[in-house]
Structures are given as C-alpha cells and as structure tokens.
Amino acid sequence: MANQSKLTNIPTTCIEYVHPWTDSCINATAGLLIVSALDSFRIYTIVYVASLLMRGRIPKRKDLSRTVLGIMQSTAFLTTSAFSYSAYLCFLRRVFGGFNIWTGSYIPAFMSSFTAILVERPSRRSLLTMYVANVATEALWRMASSRGMVKSIPYGQVLIFGLSTSSLLYYFRSGVHLEGKDSIYDIIRFIVGRDEEGGQKEVKTIKPEQSTRPRIKNNYLLIQKFLEMHKKVTDKLKALPKHDKCPHHHSCAYYTIRGGTKLFGIGLGIQVALKLVLNIQRIVKSPKKTMSIFFAKDTLKIGAFLGGFSFIYRFIACFLRHVTNDDKPSYSIPATMLASVAFMSYPDKTAALYIMWKALQITYNMLSDQGYLPKVPGGVIFLYCAFTAVLFHAATFEPRNLRPSYWKFLFNLSGGRISVMDRRSFDVWGLDTHAQIMKTIEMTRTGTDIKYTFGRW
Template structure:
C-alpha cells in the first residue's frame, strides 16, 4: 500500500468518519450531548461526594451547595469537551473538504479542550493539566517506542521518581515550601517527617509522639521498645528530639502500617461484591504479600531517607538542605516495591511546575499568561490524536474513559480511510476494543442519535 503524506487531505466526509450512525451533524452532536452529560454527571458526582466525605465532618448547607455547583460546573466542562470535539470535526471538514493528520483529531481536540477548560472552575484547571500531562507523556513515549525512536529502561519509572522527588524534598528542606504552600509539600512532610522541614518553624511538642498508641493490649510492649530505641545516641545536628535509631525505625514502622491499612481498605472496598459472593476466597487474596506493597514503599522510603540524612549529618557534622538529594535518591529504592508509572510521572510534572514557578519568582523566567490552559489543550489533543490513530499506544484506562464518555461512539467512528497514512489505524482500533473489552456494537435511540 502506498503511504500518503500526513498533510495530504483524504476526501472523506464527516458522515463517513465522525458520525456514521446518522447523516446529520446536528443529530450526531445532540446524541453525544445526551450520553456525555449523563456520564460526566455520574463521574463528577462520585468525585465530589467522596471529596466531601473525606473532610471527616458533617457537611453544612453551604458545603452541600458548593458541592452541587461543583458537580454541575465540572459536568458542563466535560460535556462541552465531548460535544465540541465532534462539532469542530464537522466544521473543519466543511472548511477543508476532507481531513489530514492534523485536522482529523489533533486540531479539533485542541480547540474543544480550549473551549471546555474555560468552562471549568479555575481552581481545578491546574490539577486537570497535571493529569493529562501525565497520561500524554506516557502516550508520547509509547508512540516513540513503537517507532523505534526510544527504548524503555528497566524500572525507569523509579529513576524518574527518584530525581523528581529529590528536587521536591530539596525545596522542602531549603524552605522554599514556605513561600509556595503547595499540597505536595504536605505529602513530603507526612513521609519524611516534620523534623526535616526547612525554614523557620515552631518547636514541636514531644507529646505528639505518644499519639496513636491506643491499643491497650500492646501498649506496654510498644512502650518498652520505644524506650529501648530512645536509649541510643542522637547527633547534635539532627533536628529530631530522640535518638537517630528511634527516629529511623519509628518513622519507617509508622508509614509501613499506614500503607498497609490503605491498601487493605482499598482492596476491601473494591471487592465488596465478590466478598459477599465468595468471602473465604476473596479475603485470602486481600491479606496477601501484594497487600504490603504500598506499606513497603512508604515505610522503606521513610526509613532509608531518615537513615541516610542522619548518617550525613553525623559524617559532616552539619545539617544542610543539599543532604536531601542523596537521601531521597537512596530512599527511592523503596519505589521498586510499588513501581507505579502514574505516580512517577505525576511527581515529574509536579517538579517541573514547582521549578518553573521558582525560576519565575527569582526572575529567571517570565510568566506566560494562560499557560495552564494552553498546556491542558495541547496534552489533551495528544490523547485524542492517539485514540483516533494509534489507540494501542494509549493507556487502556483512558480509552475506556473516552469510550464511556462518548457512549461507545469513539469505537464506531470509521477510520478505515486513514489507513493510507501507514499507522494500521483500523487494525489498532479492533485490537484496542479487544484488549480493553469494550465494544463497537452500539445501540442508538431517538432517531439513531
């Protein structure tokens, strides 16, 4: 087969490609409006209600009102993104008489994302941008890898995580977090400990160390072990109150226990239907070695970080922010017990964001107005492009998200004409449907909408 230029127009219509189930652009958009609004409402109802419950207090009428408005506004945002994408596809076909590689997905997706993100609450735009940047980075890497341009490194996500986290912890130790109160620093404070916090801060009350020891049966045993660990020496440059041995082991044990509880709770919640049907079989799988992975990561990271930091303070008889870099890099070995690509890429993009803001504050870089909106649109367009032409390079969860949002229409769009660009697009679509267990057998109603 002769491969055409990616910029050469393919003379196909939007009826053949965008909405083959109806010959009306208006009907196509109207049907998409119906299914996308319902799916968007379902998604954001869960998101906002969970966010409300996680506050741990009885919601006030004002909280409920804010939650309802948030659900409606975010639903409007996601619905606008879906419907305007289809609309822009039809408009561009009428303007150019066909489609090329740019106008068949990327450009309409960019325009629809730009339109939609303006509808969303400004406070959520940054989070959305980080999310799509995360997924788009992975997608671009897979696209490059499928073309033989790059090659993945074994456990490369641990390297990305280590370097990115080391940068963030260095900012935390140097006191930069006091100027930019980003939520990621709360996570750092939780994992490495408040004692490692840089900059001016209040003295910590030692009575807090007794918190959490409420299990009467093991309280005495814990107290004995605690007293034994505190009997070791503490270096004068270390910011913690008790011995270095106590500091390292107690921090690691605490985070291991928290991680274990988190993963156990998640498994129980996600498998409630199975537990009801076959309780013995499912409960056995919940309390397995796999359940300890998050705990091993959190506990191991905290222990290794504190151990290395104390060692460096003792070796150099000083406490410097720069010690955060080797301490974090060594502690990142624990990430191998839970090598999550999504977490690594999130930390990577969060580091870039914090570094950019830092350089802007120091006058080294200019602030670009609307950069979050532009970046969101660019990265979302990448994801739509991959979903259109090479979905096997797209994260399965994102394909399922688009499939649900469109009521399955993304799998029905006829891309066979685009095989002339040499990407085996039609075959990839069929493979993606098979792998993700989605369907292209869609039932339409209301006049084949």
C-alpha cells in the same frame, strides 16, 4: 497509496468518518451532547460527593450549595469537551474538504479543549492540566517507542520518581516551599516528618518520658505484657545517642525505626482498605476467599514503599549529619535518591509521572517568581489543550499507545461512539489505524458492557 503524506487531505466525509450512524452533523453532535452529559454528571457526582465526605464533618448548607454548583459546572465542562470535538471535526471538514493528520483529530481536539476549559472553574484548571499531562506523557513515550525513537529503561519510573522527588525534598529542606504552599508538601511532610522541614526552629533532645500505664485486668494480661515490653523497647531506643545537628527530638535509631514502621502500617492499611472496596462483591459471594484476598503478595506493596522510603531517607539523612557534623538541605538529594529504591516495590507509572510534572510545575513557578523565567499568560490553558489533543490523537489514530483506562473513559463518555468512527481511510498513512482500533474495540467488549451500538463493521 501506503505511507501517503500525512499533510495531504484524505477526501473522506464526516459522515463516513465522524458519525457513520447518521447523515446529519447536527444530530450526531446533539446525540453526543446527551450521552456525554449523563456520563459526565455521573463522574462528577461521585468525585464531588466523595470530596465532601472526606472532610469528616457534617456538611453545611453552604457546602452543599458549592457541591451542587461544582457538579453542574464540571459536568458542563466535560460535556462541552465531548460534543464540541465532534462539531469541530465536521466544521474543519467543511472548511478544508477532507482530513489530514492534524485536522483528523489534533486540531479539533485542541479547539474543543480550549472551549471546554473556559467553562471549568479556574481553580481546577491546574489540576486538570496535571492529569492530562501525566497520561499524555505516557502516550507520547509509547508513540516514540513504537517508532523505534526511544527504548524503555528497566525501572525507568523509579529513576523519574527519584530525580523528581529529590528536587521537591530539596525545596522542602531549604524552606523555599513555604512561599508556594503547594499541597504536595503536605504529602512529603507526612512521609518524611515535620522535623525534616526547612525553616523550623532548632530542637533539643528530649529524654524519654517515664510515663505510667493503667493496670489492666487479668483478662487482658497478654495485652498488658505486650504494652510494657513495647514501652521498654521504645524507651531504650529513645535513650540512644542523637547528633546535635539532627533536627528530630529523640535518638536517630528511634527516629528512623519509628518512621519506617509507622508508614509501613499506614500503607498496609491503605492497601487492605482498597482491597476491601474493590473486592466487596467477591467477599459477599464467597466469604471464604477473604483471607486469600488480603494475604496476597501485592498487599504489602504500598506499605513496603512508604515504610521503606521513610526508613531509608531518615537513616541516610542522619548518617550524613553524623559523618559531616553538619546539616545541609543538599543532604536530601542523596537521601531521596537512595530512598527511591523502595519505589521498586510499587513502581507505579502514574505516580512517577505525577511527581515529575508536579516538580516541573513548582520549579517553573519558583524561577518565574524570581525573574529567571518569563511568566506565560494562559500557559496552563495552552498546556491543557495541547496534552488533551495528544490523547485524542492517540485515541483516533494509534489507540495501542493510549492508556487503556483513558480509552475506556472516552468510550463511556461518548456512549461507544468513539469506537464506531470509521478510520479505514487513514490506513494510507501507514499507522495500521483500522487494525489497532479493531483490537482495542475487542478488548473493550471483553472488559466492559457496551450499552450503545452504532456503525457497520
């Protein structure tokens, strides 16, 4: 029976496949509702409270009220997505008398996602779509790769990042970004600087200021000497030549070096802070290992990427303005592509795919606003449902192609139930589903604590 048609129904019951721990579809759905509600509440409490704290001010009663309502609504959204998936699986089995490749996960996941997204706030739907699109794109690539349909390209994520960022920076330099006002441009402005932003007034060269620093007592003589030396070097860099077409205030050398060193320092600070948070238990147990944690090779990755990108971009942009005696938005394309080489020091797939989907979203919105592409009503909702269904399909039939972190998310959300769904009857489709799920379960057991135990493996 191997490699049976995937459109043919497999005559397995929902008791055997969906909820082998109970004979009741209602009990299975109710149990999933309870455990998913608890985990959803935990997740969104952390998310919303962290967002509230990041504002950097004492929250008012209105802020607290919005936070509580946001937690409750988002918890309802994620809980609905979890328990309605199980309910739709049982419903479709009763309608069709079995499961095929579509009704075994994709269609019920699409239906549950549609039900759930209507519960969530409209302002969050686009953000959720971007996230699932990111993870689903990676899953689809792995699925195609496992079938021999595509081949991985070395540092392909760097190419994706470069092409996507080039389009965003072109919009940024052209000034068209002012129409959409997407938050991604705040990040771009932070990395390349406000001077590269299109639509700004032309600036004039500013001579280095001869500022005076207060004298410091002898106890801090070394610091005083360092500050004086830093000021001398900075003033000399500022006084170097600057092309009239360059939009920045001081010399090109100062502009380039300052951008690179500033972003390197910020990236280093981010990496150190992350290491401190993620390794707090190890540091408390063994303070002697603190230095080894902070001075590891990967500590410089984010700083090298941010600093390298800013330095190379500014250098190439100024070089092109010097050579051509002009300043065009199109110069941002070669400057960005060359600067993207710095992404090799931090080749994160998630970041590359996020930038790709953000560029596609902004491009589509821009072209649809100009009348070149039609506006699709409910397009965001459809994309969210389609991509989420892909993730549930991968988790059901070929989990090796799903990002491990997303599998753990589904595992915790379902209280371990996703690992107990009996998929052995689906092996006739030639996907080695049972073997894949057993290996994934073993990896999950060694990596996380399982609080719930069901099934009969």
